[in-house]
Amino acid sequence: MKTISIHSSRGGTGKTVIATNLACVLANRGFNVALLDFDFRAPSLVIIFSKALNSPVKYWLNDFLNGRCKEVQVLIDISNFYNLKGKLQVGLANPSVEAINNLTQKSQAWETTAVKKLFSLLSSLNSDMGIDYCIFDTSPGVQYSSVNALASSDVCVIIMNSDLVDLTGTKNMLKDIFDILDKKTVIILNKFSPENRVVPNKESDFAFKIEEILKHPVISKIPCYCDVLQAQRMALLAIERPDHPFVRKLEEVADKIDKL
Amino acid sequence: MHIGMAVREKNITDQSAAMLAKIIEQLKLLNEKLDSLNKNNDKLLKKFDVLNEPSIKASLNPQADVMTLLTLPASLRKTAMALYRFRRATADEIAKTTGRLRAVESTSANQLVRMGFIKKKREGRIVYFSIEPKLEDEK
Numbered sequence: 001m002k003t004i005s006i007h008s009s010r011g012g013t014g015k016t017v018i019a020t021n022l023a024c025v026l027a028n029r030g031f032n033v034a035l036l037d038f039d040f041r042a043p044s045l046v047i048i049f050s051k052a053l054n055s056p057v058k059y060w061l062n063d064f065l066n067g068r069c070k071e072v073q074v075l076i077d078i079s080n081f082y083n084l085k086g087k088l089q090v091g092l093a094n095p096s097v098e099a100i101n102n103l104t105q106k107s108q109a110w111e112t113t114a115v116k117k118l119f120s121l122l123s124s125l126n127s128d129m130g131i132d133y134c135i136f137d138t139s140p141g142v143q144y145s146s147v148n149a150l151a152s153s154d155v156c157v158i159i160m161n162s163d164l165v166d167l168t169g170t171k172n173m174l175k176d177i178f179d180i181l182d183k184k185t186v187i188i189l190n191k192f193s194p195e196n197r198v199v200p201n202k203e204s205d206f207a208f209k210i211e212e213i214l215k216h217p218v219i220s221k222i223p224c225y226c227d228v229l230q231a232q233r234m235a236l237l238a239i240e241r242p243d244h245p246f247v248r249k250l251e252e253v254a255d256k257i258d259k260l
Numbered sequence: 261m262h263i264g265m266a267v268r269e270k271n272i273t274d275q276s277a278a279m280l281a282k283i284i285e286q287l288k289l290l291n292e293k294l295d296s297l298n299k300n301n302d303k304l305l306k307k308f309d310v311l312n313e314p315s316i317k318a319s320l321n322p323q324a325d326v327m328t329l330l331t332l333p334a335s336l337r338k339t340a341m342a343l344y345r346f347r348r349a350t351a352d353e354i355a356k357t358t359g360r361l362r363a364v365e366s367t368s369a370n371q372l373v374r375m376g377f378i379k380k381k382r383e384g385r386i387v388y389f390s391i392e393p394k395l396e397d398e399k
Contacts, residue, residue: 108323112393115326119344144327151326151341180330180337 001126004257005136005153007146009169013159014190016044017228017235018250019137024238025250027079027088031132034075034125036061036091038149039139040103043093048234052081060094062103064121065114071124082239089131106144115148122152141169147177155260156185157253158216162192162206167213174214184260185216188253191224219256222249322376324391339368340377340391348381348390 006019016039023035037045040062046053053076059069075089082088094100106114125131136153138146150156156178160170170187178185189207207218225246228235237244322328329337342357342365343349349357351366358365369389373380381388 107395108325108328109321109393109395111325111327112323112391113395116344116391123345144325147326147330152344177330180334182334 001122001131001134002155002257003122003134003136003153005138005146005149005156006159007136007138007150007156008140008159009166009173011042011140013140013161013166014222015140015159016048016137018157018159018188018190018222018253019135020045020048020236021238021247022250022254023088023133023135024082024084024236025247025254026133026135027082027084027086028238028242029254030086032087032089032130034089034091034129034131034134036134036136036149037093038136038145040093040145041100041139041143043095043100045090045137046092046095048236049078049090049092052078057092057094060099061091062094062099064091065103065117067113067117071121072128074121075125075129082236084239086132089129103145111144111148114144115151118148118152142173142177150177150183151181153183155257156181156183157219157257158185158187159190160187160210162189167210171214174216178216186219186256186260187211187214187216189218189221191229192221193224220249220253222246321394323393324372324377325393328377335364336368336372336375339365340372343369343378343389343391346390348388350386350388354389 006015008015023033027033037043059073061074063069064074074091077087077089079087122134125134136149138149158170160166207221210218228246238247324340329340338358339354342354345357351369352362354365354369355362372378379390379392
């Protein structure tokens with residue numbers, strides 16, 4: 001099993017759209033994929049996949065981390081709804097204000113238990129449920145839940161927009177967290193357009209410059225597509241329009257991640 | 261007779277005045293000592309307040325959460341992070357996860373035990389290490 005964290009230094013970079021569509025791309029290749037919503041401050045997968053949920057969610061990831069359910073009870077299989085070649089199972093974060101408050105006010109001792117539970121969940125996904133890929137959609141910046149997900153991942157994918165604020169934030173985050181955790185880390189430049197680049201250079205040299213500054217490989221430059229922006233986070237183009245250039249970019253990303 | 265009585269009475273009055281002065285002096289000393297005790301008490305209470313501060317509390321009860329591990333030297337962090345995968349593990353089992361020598365893991369794990377991040381338990385000839393966070397007042 002390969003565990004992938006999708007992360008960014010700030011919000012609105014396109015983490016969730018990339019995480020959900022990458023999960024669909026992999027499931028459509030016939031793999032058994034688990035997609036976990038680790039953005040406990042602003043859960044969104046429950047909304048994106050609401051149509052595919054047959055019944056009210058019985059157990060949230062919050063319940064698992066709080067010790068209220070077992071590993072196998074937290075995943076919901078939504079493959080049939082989307083008619084995927086493989087399997088797509090989701091672990092959802094509870095969007096209620098009470099649940100968000102509860103999980104954002106935990107002690108260090110609880111966070112230590114949470115990371116142990118997370119490792120036990122991944123072990124169960126791997127050996128009991130036959131998951132091929134586990135993808136974390138994380139909360140931006142330095143949050144306990146995100147850092148826990150990063151610590152337990154094989155590959156960390158940073159989604160970055162080409163602006164100076166994001167570049168500086170990403171650089172600091174790489175230094176303070178990713179490099180210390182010593183994880184395989186790659187960068188995707190999302191919503192990329194030549195006009196908003198921060199390095200005054202030719203477009204072809206841009207990714208190279210970013211790699212030079214951040215010292216991690218840029219595995220994809222995904223242009224800013226109007227239809228992806230219009231559909232916002234609800235866009236499941238990998239299912240609805242598999243030939244869309246955005247999806248083709250994610251197919252390339254999947255190939256590159258597979259080789260890491 | 262009258263004169264003798266008067267002298268005696270005067271002596272008694274003088275003695276009483278002297279005793280009263282002594283009592284007042286002792287009371288003043290007692291007061292000073294009580295003030296000093298009060299000041300010490302305030303200092304102690306302030307120290308207890310300090311003990312309740314989150315940072316001090318954390319240093320007295322170290323936790324092996326990921327954020328804390330980020331502040332540790334790489335060698336210790338690697339051992340602690342490998343331990344997340346186990347309920348409990350021997351130095352040998354940790355070494356198989358990290359790919360380092362058993363002796364390195366044993367040294368590192370024992371250092372983490374001394375720092376209070378992990379626990380150590382001997383069962384016969386086997387030594388187990390574990391991360392056992394103490395959960396208090398969690399909902």
